[in-house]
Amino acid sequence: MAPLSYARHQFPPAIIQHAIWLYLRFTLxxxxxxxxxxxxxxxxxDETVRRWVLRFKPAIAGNLRRLRLKPSPRWHLDEMVIRVSGxxxxxxRAVDDEGEVLEVLVQRRRDRAAACKLMRKLLKKHGFAPTQVTTDKLRSYGAAFRQLGVTAHHEQGRRTNNRAEVSHQPVRRRERKMQRFKSPASAQRFVSLHAAVYNCxxxxxxxxxxRTLRTxxxxxxxxxxxxxxxA
Structure with a gap:
């Protein structure tokens, strides 16, 4: 765990933490x-809040990821269209069967190479192969699995992938609030951080x-x- 340094900031850490929490936790x-x-x-x-978020979000996202437990081996993969700079x-997006966001990746294409890149990042990041993968009927997934040697049971269907499709909704709301993403790099940075906070x-x-909810x-x-x- 990497403690954050709030040195040389005018406001105390509690205010900075609360401002960042408000921005990342809610659609604001x-x-x-x-x-x-x-x-x-x-x-x-608002410019100061923006600088706080940009300054601290990489460390916060990394710390939140370290606190998460090992995800389920049953994965759901899906893709959606976004508009970046017109x-x-x-x-x-990849999530497990409990809704934990495993990986989010912004790419220009919707083909086998893009599906392979997503799966490589997933396998490297989590260190184990899934036992079951659920996707829509995009044939690029099957081609990517064959190329990478993924032997998990591959399930496809009209409504079987609702878990992944529903997980797009928070990002879609954010996209509207931010009036579209400004660049692929900024979109990737935001969705990666948003996924870490969403999981928490x-x-x-x-x-x-x-009672369980309070816990x-x-x-x-x-x-x-x-x-x-x-720190």
């Missing part, structure tokens, strides 16, 4: 965060009791505090 703009902080008597500009691109606070509240929420908050702790 930098100006929305500025307004929420002003309501609490903290005068900070051009259509594809956001490839994705509590599946519709599946658990209120999960307290644990998520504790993980966030550990990930953003000052």
């Amino acid at each position: 703009s930098y100006r929305d965060v500025e307004e929420l902080l002003a309501e609490r008597g903290v005068e900070v500009s 051009k259509l691109m594809y956001l490839w 606070f994705n509590l599946q509240r519709h599946l658990v009791s209120r 999960f929420r307290a644990r998520a908050r504790a993980d966030w505090l550990v990930a953003t702790a000052a």
Whole structure:
């Protein structure tokens, strides 16, 4: 775990942590965060909030990933169209059967090479091969699995991949709020960080009791505090 250094910042770490949490946890703009902080008597500009997010988000995302448990070996892969600088691109996403985001990758194409790149990153990042992979009917997945020697059971169907398709919704809402992504690199940086924060606070509240939800929420908050702790 890498503690964060808040040295040479005008505001105390607690305010910086809260501003970053607001922006990453909810579908808010930098100006929305500025307004929420002003309501609490903290005068900070939206540009300052933006600099805080850019400065600390790589370390926070890395710390949050280190706190996660090993994912399930049953993976769901899907891709969706996004618009970056006026051009259509594809956001490839992999989640496990419990909704944990395993990898998010922005690519220009929707072919075998793109599917291979996603699978290579998944295998290298998690260190094990899945036992079952569920995708839509895009034939590039099967070609990529054969090229990489992935022997997992490959399931395809009309509604069998709802887990991955539903996981696109938070990013789609963010895309609208941000008025599209400005470049492929900035889109990749944002979706990678958003996935780490989403995994931390994705509590599946519709599946658990209120008491269990309070426990999960307290644990998520504790993980966030550990990930953003000052050096």
